[in-house]
Amino acid sequence: MERILVCMDGAHGGWEALSRSIALAGRIGAQVSVLRVLPPQLVGAAAFSEDAVKNRLELRIEAAKAEGVRIQHFVAEGGFVEEVIRFVEHDRTTLLVVEAMDGDGRGDGRSQDAESSWLQRIRHRVSCRVEVVSPKKNVNLQTHKG
Structure with a gap:
């Protein structure tokens, strides 16, 4: 059986990756594991934002189970x-x-070099396939009256 892992933390996001994984798992009958990684210095310090992430994640998990x-x-x-x-x-x-x-310089301030670094370290040390999902861009469409 296929086992899909989606990993999330404050710096690495993951909502689009989670949606993609759930959709794929539904099509192929795979099992999805969601791993939230909390840095030691964050544990207990940012309870409010972590509660919001946890609540959003629990809602998404319940929807996937349904x-x-x-x-x-x-x-x-x-x-x-x-x-x-x-x-x-x-x-x-x-x-x-x-x-x-x-990739457009907005967002949480991570550089592409930093992303490449953590991603390469993971890719070189795991034996599974790795899929990198690009987040959807928020595009505001305006109607032009002329």
């Missing part, structure tokens, strides 16, 4: 790269889905 997708949620504390690699090895993940930054 669609018949097998999905589980895990939380780890530590470094993002190390926790993702550990989970991939332990869970026998066959596909890791990560979300790329938007």
Whole structure:
């Protein structure tokens, strides 16, 4: 059975990757695991924003279960790269889905070099396939009257 892992933390987003994984799992009958990685310095410090993320994630998971997708949620504390690699090895993940930054300089301020660094470190240390999902751009369409 295919095992899909979506990993999320405050810097790496993941909502588009989660949507993509749920859709794929529904089509091929795969199991989805969602791994939220909390940095040690964040645990207990940013409870409000973490509660909002947790609530949003729980709603999305319940919706996926209602669609018949097998999905589980895990939380780890530590470094993002190390926790993702550990989970991939332990869970026998066959596909890791990560979300790329938007690439237009907006957003959370991560540079493409930083993204390339963590992504390359993960790719070189896991034996599963890795899919990088680009987030959808918010496009405001305006009607022009003329």
